[in-house]
Amino acid sequence: MSTPRLPVRHQQQGNCVPDMTFSPEPHALRRVPVCGERTALPADLVRRSLTLAGSHVQTEDVEATLRCALQAHTGGEHHAFVTQLDSTDARAVWAMWTDGPPTTVELRADCEAVGPPEHGSPLCCEFDGHPGAHTYGIHDPWTER
Numbered sequence: 001m002s003t004p005r006l007p008v009r010h011q012q013q014g015n016c017v018p019d020m021t022f023s024p025e026p027h028a029l030r031r032v033p034v035c036g037e038r039t040a041l042p043a044d045l046v047r048r049s050l051t052l053a054g055s056h057v058q059t060e061d062v063e064a065t066l067r068c069a070l071q072a073h074t075g076g077e078h079h080a081f082v083t084q085l086d087s088t089d090a091r092a093v094w095a096m097w098t099d100g101p102p103t104t105v106e107l108r109a110d111c112e113a114v115g116p117p118e119h120g121s122p123l124c125c126e127f128d129g130h131p132g133a134h135t136y137g138i139h140d141p142w143t144e145r
């Protein structure tokens with residue numbers, strides 16, 4: 001009496017091809033909600049940002065309406081991108097605030113995190129050492145296509 005055997009090809013597939021049945025969808029990046037807190041940049045900090053950024057940056061390059069794009073957080077400071085420096089400089093001007101308008105702006109290095117290649121290797125748009133998830137791991141209705 002012989003034991004029933006699977007067709008040879010099936011066995012090979014079972015051995016050589018990973019079982020995709022329970023794999024997540026390829027586009028399923030795990031996403032967490034965005035903070036989205038908004039504020040306005042006071043005029044004196046617009047001027048300060050221009051000074052920090054350098055002479056090539058004009059007033060219209062400075063974001064006066066700020067929005068925290070960090071992962072939703074309870075407590076801690078909100079952070080918003082204000083303006084880019086020269087394209088050769090991997091830093092940007094950021095504003096910080098808790099309650100009320102921002103009181104300070106400062107230069108921060110860019111976060112160097114890169115998302116998975118199967119998602120097009122997206123770059124994180126936050127600053128180095130930011131709290132929470134990287135930009136590509138955050139669900140932001142403003143940036144969804």
Ligand SMILES: [Zn+2]
Pocket residue numbers: 035036037068069070073077078079
């Ligand atoms: Zn925030």
Ligand SMILES: [Zn+2]
Pocket residue numbers: 111112113124125126127130133134135
């Ligand atoms: Zn990041």
